[in-house]
Amino acid sequence: MIELAPLWLTLKLALSTTLILFIIAVPLANWLTGDKNIFKVIVQAIVSMPLVLPPTVIGFYLLLAFSPGNAFGKWLEEWFNIRLVFSFSGLLIASVIYSLPFMVHPIHSGLSSLSPSLKEASYSLGKTKWQTLMKVLLPNIKPSLLTAIVLTFAHTVGEFGVVLMIGGNMPGKTRTASIAIYDEVDAYHYYNANVYAGILLALSFVILLILYTFNRKMQQAKFY
Amino acid sequence: MISFSLQKTLHTAEGEMQLQVNAQVEKGKFVSLYGASGAGKTSILRMLAGFMKPDNGFINVNNAVWYDASRERDLAPQQRKIGFVFQDYALFPNMNVRENILFALDKNEPRNIVDELLEVTGLTNLATRKIQTLSGGQQQRVALARAIAKKPPILLLDEPLSAIDNLMREQLQDTLKEIHQRYALTTILVSHNPREIIKLSDIVIHLEQGRFRQQTTPALFFQNGGEASKITGNIISIDKNGHAVVLIENRLVSLPVAEERPAVNDKVEISCGDLKKLS
Numbered sequence: 001m002i003e004l005a006p007l008w009l010t011l012k013l014a015l016s017t018t019l020i021l022f023i024i025a026v027p028l029a030n031w032l033t034g035d036k037n038i039f040k041v042i043v044q045a046i047v048s049m050p051l052v053l054p055p056t057v058i059g060f061y062l063l064l065a066f067s068p069g070n071a072f073g074k075w076l077e078e079w080f081n082i083r084l085v086f087s088f089s090g091l092l093i094a095s096v097i098y099s100l101p102f103m104v105h106p107i108h109s110g111l112s113s114l115s116p117s118l119k120e121a122s123y124s125l126g127k128t129k130w131q132t133l134m135k136v137l138l139p140n141i142k143p144s145l146l147t148a149i150v151l152t153f154a155h156t157v158g159e160f161g162v163v164l165m166i167g168g169n170m171p172g173k174t175r176t177a178s179i180a181i182y183d184e185v186d187a188y189h190y191y192n193a194n195v196y197a198g199i200l201l202a203l204s205f206v207i208l209l210i211l212y213t214f215n216r217k218m219q220q221a222k223f224y
Numbered sequence: 225m226i227s228f229s230l231q232k233t234l235h236t237a238e239g240e241m242q243l244q245v246n247a248q249v250e251k252g253k254f255v256s257l258y259g260a261s262g263a264g265k266t267s268i269l270r271m272l273a274g275f276m277k278p279d280n281g282f283i284n285v286n287n288a289v290w291y292d293a294s295r296e297r298d299l300a301p302q303q304r305k306i307g308f309v310f311q312d313y314a315l316f317p318n319m320n321v322r323e324n325i326l327f328a329l330d331k332n333e334p335r336n337i338v339d340e341l342l343e344v345t346g347l348t349n350l351a352t353r354k355i356q357t358l359s360g361g362q363q364q365r366v367a368l369a370r371a372i373a374k375k376p377p378i379l380l381l382d383e384p385l386s387a388i389d390n391l392m393r394e395q396l397q398d399t400l401k402e403i404h405q406r407y408a409l410t411t412i413l414v415s416h417n418p419r420e421i422i423k424l425s426d427i428v429i430h431l432e433q434g435r436f437r438q439q440t441t442p443a444l445f446f447q448n449g450g451e452a453s454k455i456t457g458n459i460i461s462i463d464k465n466g467h468a469v470v471l472i473e474n475r476l477v478s479l480p481v482a483e484e485r486p487a488v489n490d491k492v493e494i495s496c497g498d499l500k501k502l503s
Binding site: 121126 | 273274275300301302303304306307308310311312314315316317318327328330370371373374
């Protein structure tokens with residue numbers, strides 16, 4: 001019997017991660033654009049870390065950090081009564097960290113590709129940094145924004161190592177679709193594994209298809 | 225009245241250069257900054273606009289302090305009340321012509337200035353066009369209209385006509401002159417085109433290697449036999465009768481050759497004869 005819970009959980013995790021990351025990444029990418037200083041270079045390196053680190057390494061350190069046996073986890077539990085290990089919140093935080101570069105990089109490169117004079121023109125017309133970002137910069141990098149959103153969503157859907165380390169395999173709580181596939185194969189339930197895998201495969205293809213169709217249309221309209 | 229004294233170390237292609245200039249520009253004047261590329265013209269404009277911070281000095285505009293290194297005062301570009309026209313136009317691709325100009329206005333400002341500016345710049349029929357569909361000259365007009373929509377007292381122009389063909393350039397110069405007078409602007413133009421400077425400006429400031437060498441009227445400046453006052457060309461061919469066909473800018477002119485016969489491809493200087501009035 002196929003359970004739908006892992007699919008819903010995956011969807012919930014991917015949507016929440018994408019939303020949170022979008023809110024974090026836009027100001028972060030905007031800050032990274034422009035004059036470089038050593039502090040920005042360090043932040044840029046930290047943001048890119050999940051690209052090169054094995055997911056299990058990130059998962060391992062987060063597991064240590066969140067564990068109630070260690071200072072940070074203990075503090076969270078004592079002060080806020082929150083336990084992040086083997087919980088959806090913990091999974092969400094880990095996903096946000098793990099997918100950070102997938103959201104920040106496309107937005108950052110989109111903003112960097114704009115002529116600096118666009119920003120300066122807006123400033124000289126009396127507009128604040130925020131107004132400039134919302135009305136001039138972001139509307140002119142729509143394809144980059146879409147790429148960032150889609151990549152982050154798809155990447156979160158496909159997460160495995162980090163999820164397993166932080167969340168384990170708790171049905172309805174932390175068992176996402178990718179974990180469920182592993183679990184079903186482990187139990188020789190190839191049919192079930194096939195269904196989950198097929199759904200993820202189709203979902204990934206449809207998402208990328210939408211992305212490329214949209215970007216093609218934007219290019220044809222010479223919108224940017 | 226704009227008075228400024230600016231010092232800044234610039235990093236140019238030929239290494240570091242010390243920019244050290246001071247000047248006073250009277251209200252309502254049209255001033256041109258003239259000089260070779262890399263002399264620091266654009267940097268001066270950017271410092272006046274607040275896009276670049278000087279290392280030292282001051283900028284005073286109509287008794288207000290915009291920048292003063294000794295008092296650590298540095299007004300943000302948003303508060304400087306200038307219109308700036310960029311070399312690359314810097315129009316917003318996500319907005320059409322009208323929206324670009326409208327963007328300059330605050331919510332409670334009257335909108336009728338937009339129609340007036342569209343008319344002055346000859347853009348009324350193009351108001352709803354996307355920026356990408358406009359020619360270079362048309363884009364420059366939008367940039368100009370947008371820069372003065374908030375009615376700033378000062379207009380700064382960074383080589384605005386450098387990428388536009390000659391015919392359009394002439395028309396835009398007329399528009400620029402009209403706008404300067406109509407809106408009682410104090411205008412500073414960066415240019416290395418003598419013809420443009422003579423046509424438009426009251427005063428020309430010659431910038432060389434980060435220093436102001438001369439400040440005078442364009443007529444005096446270009447009369448004094450500087451490089452810009454000479455007419456030079458290249459010989460394309462010479463016929464049997466001693467006439468040479470010379471390429472001057474983008475025109476071919478047939479001229480009699482003096483005693484010392486030049487050869488094809490030689491660079492020559494032409495001295496003018498009598499003037500004839502065109503009917």
